[in-house]
Amino acid sequence: MMRRVAIELKNVSRQFISPAGKVTLALRDFSLTVNEGDFCVIVGPTGCGKSTTLGMITGLNPPSTGTVEVFGKPVTGIDPDIGFVFQADAVFPWKNVLDNVAVGPIYRGKPAAQAREMAAHWVRRVGLAGFEHHFPHQLSGGMRKRVALAQTFINEPKILLMDEPFSALDVQTRALMQDELLGLWSEKKASVVFVTHDIEEAIALGDRVVVLSKGPGSVKCSYDIGLPRPRDVSTARYTGEFIDLSRKIWSDLKDEVQI
Template sequence: MTLSVRQGEFVSVVGPTGCGKSTSLSMISGLAPASDGQVLVQGRPVTGIPDGLGYMFQQDAVLPWRTVLDNVAAGPRYRGASRTEARDRARDWVAKVGLAGFERYYPHQLSGGMRKRVALAQTLINEPSILLMDEPFSALDVQTREHMQDLLLDLWSGTSAAVVFVTHDLTEAIALADTVVVMTAAPATTKNVIPVRLERPRRVEEIRLEESFLEVYREVWDSLREEVEITRARGAGRVA
């Protein structure tokens, strides 16, 4: 597969189940080596975890024994900031994600959506230049998911971070992205790269009703449908 992402670009990656979407993030992050070819970040081969990289997983990585404030402050602390400095920065980010007043709460006291906000603050407080997101909102209900999508767009818009966002949700993929990459059935190749020429700033619940959005949705689904059918046929063959 071939995939290029520019600085400041938001790229959504969609494809059938098991095609390798998450594996592509693992290669960009240096957590898994490429089986062939090269992975370059800012022009340099990836031999470990690149500097300036943030990764938000499907399962949040909040630490259950730490409060909201100390979870968000963990990144700066690991990077050498004093406890006071890290906590001051964390308070700002806790407020940015709408959790002011919950600084002393522990993860088990939070809803799923609130935990996702903590995870988002954890990731963005480090000001990543590259943000990898692996279906981060898939476990949330529809209303909470749309709120998190809008929050992500608001916070990302003030940065120049490149984002690679893996999702199965075509509405989410299109509403967030500048570009949607459609992958083939496994072993994955890049089938189509579709630009999303929708104005920013965006509100997910509003933009998905626009005709221009529906046009992009049809184009993405037309490209993806065949790959989904191939994957289903392979699964049916194994069962048979």
């Protein structure tokens, strides 16, 4: 069955100009297609344009050349169907868990009572029942990431962009959050673009891993991940196929990160 294209970047380049007038080219002749429901992971060295790619999809950083389309339409501004999970916690420190999760629906026009009811469901869904009235400073890093996932999924995004969301977590908590993310994604099937430096994380999560060259970034290679779904992160990484993919992707990536 043919699936429609959710995200398409065609031969885009993006340059930035510093206050001193210095021009930096972050991406050059970069193309990427993500079909509806796909989980695409981008890996690459620091400064290769991974986060810039996400910014172009959201409309925050329009390309200098080339085109960006979402569901066949040019990106001209912020799209409410796009959810974004950042590396840093995007929570309001003065709001408790329930009110943090309810912010999105309220902003989109839902009555406060309905928004809080929706938020209560999502707080339970991400395993935070009993912590509804806790504030962010009272939560662990993993719990704050669960709040961030609830904040995002409550709005039912058709496209989910994630910029190294689990990089600050310890190894055990990261594995738990990866499984949590896959569980939520398998229910909603948003089209995902996930940025990471971690090859194992990329293979564990993705349908496809795209490797970028060092900056200015362009696509060096792409790998289809054939590991079966539903996928258990903690066991998948010990399979022969996983180890072989990790070896191949590192072989392609190491030339880009060596000085």
